[in-house]
């Protein structure tokens with residue numbers, strides 16, 4: 001049966017030639033480490049989000065009167081609804097963690113340098129879109145947590161003179177978070193952001209294939225060391241084939257991702273669903289304290305520490321801009337961060353600061 005399908009495809013699309021030229025003859029460096037698999041894991045994690053989100057959409061009602069109850073229905077009555085909801089909630093947190101790790105490893109290995117600046121920028125845009133996914137998705141269950149977190153976040157633009165109020169009102173569809181905000185965030189979450197992220201992913205993967213994967217900088221190949229004066233595809237004649245070698249490596253890491261996801265779903269199901277997420281939204285009752293998700297805690301804590309809101313938000317925008325355009329600031333050819341003590345020290349200090357701010361934000 002399988003052989004007949006293969007023969008049928010061979011006659012029609014030249015399957016073997018396709019596999020040979022696109023997968024087997026496409027080579028990756030011999031010494032790729034496990035960090036090279038994180039991009040692929042993020043890709044699979046996103047697909048899991050899309051599939052589980054599709055099943056949630058069957059029962060979810062995007063209306064302020066029904067949203068909370070529809071989510072309760074998914075958790076308690078709809079067949080396997082609890083599983084898809086937990087996959088979606090846990091998956092969103094793990095996806096952000098995987099993207100962070102992918103970005104850190106790309107930074108650590110200097111893979112953002114010429115000729116891969118565009119790959120880095122598109123990656124950053126994907127990170128920002130993913131965070132917008134998380135923010136918009138947070139409001140959808142219409143719980144106390146959803147409502148008040150969105151109230152805090154949508155008030156942020158008001159720190160800016162002239163345009164601030166306009167932006168905040170545009171996001172909320174009025175002066176307060178309401179059913180209109182829910183509809184806007186729902187439309188963003190299911191209709192605008194998915195094609196945007198898919199489009200960015202296509203460009204990201206195209207750039208990676210077109211340029212070729214970078215080799216680890218710790219024992220850089222001669223090909224990578226050659227000056228980049230005109231376009232060429234970076235290939236590794238002595239490297240490993242993408243398929244099956246690299247694909248198998250990716251699959252091991254995807255399996256590990258699934259193990260972590262199902263471990264959390266089974267043993268720590270409420271890890272990302274605190275008490276306030278089980279109480280329906282009440283615009284008249286502000287909860288005692290409200291905290292954003294773990295990945296927003298560091299910027300949130302930073303804003304709390306800087307008394308001037310305008311200054312705090314402007315600093316964060318400047319930080320994002322600097323990181324986004326980092327490959328154009330750091331044009332030194334040396335990719336091995338271990339040979340650049342100042343950059344290594346700044347990288348480690350920034351990472352530590354992020355961890356400290358996150359823990360501080362959690363406990364304060």
Ligand code: HEM
Nearest residue numbers: 036038039040042043103111119120123124126127213214
């Ligand atoms: C949804 C998010 C993302 C997905 C699905 C994704 C996917 C991928 C894949 C499949 C690869 C090739 C294998 C690898 O090196 O892991 C890759 C490489 C790369 N990614 Fe991403 N990525 C994402 C986010 C990011 C972010 C946030 C950045 C940086 C800000 C980034 C920058 C890069 C760079 C520079 C490379 C080239 C690495 C090399 O050639 O060695 N990516 N990405």
